Amino acid sequence: MELTIIIAIATMGGLGFLFAGGLAFADKKLRVEENPLIGKVNEVLPNANCGGCGYAGCYDFAVNVVDGKALPTGCPVGGEETARNIAEILGVETGTTIKMVPKILCRGGNSEAVKKMTEYYGPISCKAMALVSGGDKLCFYGCLGGGDCVDACPFGAMIMNENGLPEVMEEICTGCGICVKACPRNIIEMHPVDRNVFVFCKNQDDPKRSKEVCSVACIGCGICARKSDGGIEMVNNLGIINYDKLDASKIPFEKCSTGAIQEIGGRDITVN
Amino acid sequence: MISLSHSKTFKGGVHPYERKVLTENMPFEFMPNPKQIIIPLTQHLGKAAKPIVKKGTEVKAGELIAEQDGFISSPVHSPVSGKVSKITVGANVIGFPKDAIVIESNETNEIVFMPLLDPEKVTPDEIRERVKIAGIVGQGGAAFPTYIKLSPPPDKKIDVIILNGCECEPYLTRDYRYMIERTNDLIAGLRLIMKAVGVEKGAIGIEDNKPDAIIKLTEAVKDYPNISIEVLETKYPQGAEKMLIKAVTGKEVPPGKLPFDVGAVIQNIGTAIAINDAVAKGEPQFTAALTVSGLGINQPKNLIVPIGTPLSDILDFCGGVKENAVKVVVGGPMMGVAQYDFSAPVMKATSGILVLTDEEVNEHEESTCLRCGKCIDACPLNLIPTKLARLSSLEKFEDAEQLGITVCMECGTCTYTCPANIPLVQWIRFGKQRVMALQKERQSA
């Protein structure tokens, strides 16, 4: 029996020795440089290497998440908390530490935007509607109302309101930016959460046509731009805000005839 | 004398209800000039033409009002005499607004012709130049500037010019009327094209449902042994470039390649006539011949109208729209564009205006794909439409790209045949757009 113990100890010890040696060798010879984000994401993962996400282990999943090939919600083991952590890590990637939230830069809902004299038939999805002469609304820049962004949001932070426009619930939003990619009209933009002046329109038509297509469009009159000292520039009949130079106190919000430019959380401007 | 059996064809395709009978036997009618003409600056594939007139400029019919801007572009001539009232963004039959010149026409109707050229003595360069300045674009639908097609790259050897007389789209009878009414102009146009490209062989592909045209053309080419009349099976999309080449020459145009690459140049019937008119009559392309048809219009007609005529004027001229019409389509029923604004003007390549009723549309409720495979059997390009559409709708563009989504020519065969009534083409078009954007991105990266 004595002998058995010794052999047992020797066997296991030997195996351990060999294994450790091999690992040490591998660690020395085969180290690769990597994106620091990958490590960060890897850290918040459960590291069970179960493959439940469909990738070869947690590290591979981390690589793919950072590459944008996998969704932050892809880890079934970690659940929602992990998803949030990953999303936050990825959100920080942009360099700012302020939370980014999506802003819907169109207010032409069912009651504001003018409809075409034809009715769209086909799949109710923005990306499909955009192809068929731009859906039901006359405006070729505004929200299509198909709800692609709402469907895309992995956190359920968006809803379609009664007026046929999406709304973001910023408290639930993680700032992952998936909705931005989902919008074929590019009316969703990521902004720091504390930003509060926006031009809620993307219409580049000439003033006459913009007035025709929507009651809340930016008609390109340029009043705001003239008063803003470079905070707002007019590009293609549309006010574009340069947030570096913007001074909200100089903007004559009440002069905007359609209310396209607004300060949220500030004056409450209701447009009929 | 002419055997209609053994018609040449391609694999796949469908047989939609033709309804050509509505307008088949109606000779072209000239429509009087409308009061206002709206001429889009983008009537063709490529870059918009650059206007050379201003608000208030007096113009005559046939006068250049916008010049070619860039290699793939085409000049635009005024179809009427009158005064430019504005240059603005206007509705368009292709679905999205584009810049346009609006002209108020007057009664004088003076026409400025270009100097005539002798068809027998003219040189290839002269033909190409004339086609270029006459602003001729392909009449097949895509409206590609014709002069480019007449100047194939020198390293490509062209064997044959094929005139596309298939007119496989249901309803449309424009090309048929052209073949019947202007047979000789057509042959002359073809000979000019052959001369310009420097090709000995010419062919005219016609579907076997147009025996009159076949007889007439066969008669007309008797004296030209180098021009053959190819009788093809009546099947949609026989008139698609790739299908036509396959049927006539047996060659397949590889994905991403052009007819040039297999030694063929395809021209539309209307284009050949326009070339003949430009050379022999000195007339720039400022009219469009089109079929106004469908069960929803009161008086179906074949018309010749000035380009820029608003749809509403044409519909009025044809006796107005019936109560039961459900949609107005510009182009054929398979590839045309449904209209939402009837102030949209007719363009150079407009081939028809259809007013369709429920009975013709025959749309039933959409259900899920049952993988019956009818779309695969029908697809002339051997794609898997159902899968491509599903992949596109779920935004799996990489997979769709692998399955060849960019090869699709949106002929509509799959959607037509789908028993589940899935808007396959619409989804594929979406996927195609995104995939092409991705490819561009990759190239630039």
Added chain:
Amino acid sequence: METKSVNPSYKLELTSSPHVHSRWSTKQAMWFVVIALIPALVSAVVFFGPYQLLIVLTSVVFCVGTEFLIKKIRKRKTTVGDGSAVITGLLLGLILPPNFSLSSTAIGAVFSIAIGKEVFGGLGYNIFNPALVGRAFLQAAFPVAITTWTNPNFSVDTVTSATPLAAYKFDKIFTSIQPMFLGNIGGSLGETSALAILIGGIFLIAVGVVNYRVPLAMIVGILIFAGVFWMIDPVKYPNPAFQLLAGGFLFGTFFMATDWVTSPLTSKGMWIFGLGIAFLVVVIRIFGGLPEGVMYAILIMNSVVPIINRYTYPRIFGEAK
């Protein structure tokens, strides 16, 4: 703009091209299949008595009911009208043994629709043939009841009540061809009469609901594979005609393997699919523990359909051969 030509009292449609559609619809195809199953149903009643109608009815009712209920729970539009649940019910009923208990039939029907179809998203998305899933479930759950056979009404043999395949497998008894063709043999309700199945099957091919490739591949396949074994040892292995007519092969050929949803999309794929089923049927019948293998063969081939599809995509027009 003045547009007196366009009627302003209603909105015209704005749709994507093409603007015309063929007359084919899913519903129509489904009801054609139902019609094609009538001969088989009749043969079941003729050979096994009117009680069998109750089995089929139970199966149909529970299939339709389950589908209705699940769509209701999922808050989706009901799809009962398209007839697919009716078909599943009919098919399931017809592949059960005569005088099978109604309660078990109901369980099988619910399983067919719920697990075989709806859990995958409903019609068009299922991977396996729902009716066969139900049958396989019943086979696994109640193996004794489902292999208890009744003699047909006009049977000359009053002692054994086994199917020709079981008779062959366990007792090495060959049944003659003629009763097998008419259906005067032991077996599942609708599977015994080759004649009735052929009538329905040929009808389906004629109206264009079913593509001829899969049935043809299966029949050719079984003749070849069974023929090879038969030629090796005609005493030990049954002849190809027996293999073709015995058990559920023909029924599977025309009504199960040809199911649009669970068979390959491409023509090359259809050939592979049909030949694969025939091969597996022969292998299972000869080497397996069970006398019959059509159901398993089709289910197994169903599972590889995505892979078959993937590797048999047709050559895109113009691509190098």
Added chain:
Amino acid sequence: MDLFIIFISAAIVNNFVLSLFLGICPFLGVSNKTSSALSMGMAVTFVMVLTAIVSWILYFLILIPFKLEFLQIPSFILVIASLVQFVEMVIKKVSQPLYRALGIFLPLITTNCAILGLALLLSMREYSLIQSIIFGLGAGAGFTLALFIMAGIREELELTDVPKPFRGVPISLITAGLLALAFMGFAGMI
């Protein structure tokens, strides 16, 4: 013939995944793309054959003679772990493309119970070395087959409208259940 039966039994009739429930985690995890399923299957088969050889040697030539059977589990797992690590290193050094195709799956294999299961089964059944190799090959083939079929189905399922609560693992399990049901047709074939 005996070897053939061992192979068929391990690959199809008593499929590791569908009837022995070994390797369920990677079966559910890495089966969402046919390409990666094939790579994973190949990697597993490769490691299985190596494991069969190494664990056979370890068990029958070391553990049994020295009466160390009780060290079976820790020594097997250590051997497998170091083997996998070693293979990974070799592949990485030898061929980058191969590493990208197979190597990234290797960390998953360490915790794949199919491998350890294989080692335990072959020692339990007292297979000879050749039999063990065939057994490993068969088990690997069976695993690859199940994974490949499953991946094909799951690629298809990606495009379907599975009820939300059933998406992901539940539907994969149900599919696996139906697959197991279908594979019952092979029962009795041995």
Added chain:
Amino acid sequence: MKIVIHMITTLTLIGVIVGGLLSEINDWASPLIAANQKAETEKAIFLVQPEGKSYETIPKTGIEIYRVYGADKNLVGYSMVSVGNGFQGKVKIMTGLSKDLSEINIIEILEQVETPGLGTKITEEPFKDQFKGLQTTPQVNWVKGKVPEQPNEIQTITGATISSKSVVTIINSGLAQARNLKERGVL
């Protein structure tokens, strides 16, 4: 380098401790396990030879077979283990044989992996009881779907024909070996 040494020592140390620990536990467990196994075999041997009181292993037979003695040390019969393929895998049967091998006492299924609820019925009394006192000449036979008429016949289980047949086949092949041994005088 320091880290390498650290790694190696840690893992070696763990290995050493584990090795020691496990062999200690094994010292405690292995006699118990051996006893369990022996008890199990003994139980089965006497189960199929109810009159048996003691037994001895017969060496050099190539199969597992035991002589079983009664209360007065006289030979009451043999307990034989035979293994073969069932429906899904190996079936291991202990058969109690009379002295002259002409009759089966009792059988016991030691191991099987048959289909649960179906093939596993071979482990249940109604099936096993059929073998009590069964004649073995010329060999055991089976009938399907009817009552056995001959003294060497048993009836197969409905729905588990193959499993039932396998049991018969396995017993017969065991019998053949036993007879062979008897002829050679080894038994």
Added chain:
Amino acid sequence: MKKNKSLGYEYIKGLWEINPVFKQVLGMCPALAVTVSVMNGLAMGLATTFVLVFSSLLISSIRKFIPNQVRIAAFIVVIATFVTIADLVMKAKFPELSKALGPFVPLIVVNCLILGRQEAFSSKNNPLRSLMDALGNGTGFLIALVVMGGIREMIGSRTLLDYPILPAGFEPWLIMILPAGAFLTLGLLMGLANFYVDKKKRNQQQELIAKYRKPSTTLEIKGEEA
């Protein structure tokens, strides 16, 4: 990361919130393979819990001494040791159970649940926390196995812990004790669990929406709140 959670929470979370089988999808092999009866499920659950608890305890105690590179190897060896102990004990004391569970006791080694908990929790937390976490996860695993075993035994054999509980008229569904039945049962159970969770989540979502939703007509957003 979240150190503020109570010890009780570390235990409770394993039962449902991160239930190894239903939520983390770990340890599927034994969950499917051995659950033909309640007894088997119970035994397997206990064995796994035993291994989990002791390895967690040990690893969290020595976590500071193990170099990162050999972390996993060390974990595996420790786990394997406890598995061997469990295996030997079972063989010595409960031979019948050990036979029924077959090779699945040794396979506890590669149960990703155990390695997963070590990686995710024990190697980062103190022994007390790790103990609670391991106990919670073990119990959660046990519950899942017993539930699976219960359902399968009840429908598949008409019994529970070998006592017939369903009426004799009920024909047992043999499929439930076959491999296919295991997959289907677990799949359906997980689906149902998700259904329940989804429903709860939807309700929470509704509440959140009601709470944060701004009146849509004015679109006045108070971005500063977040």
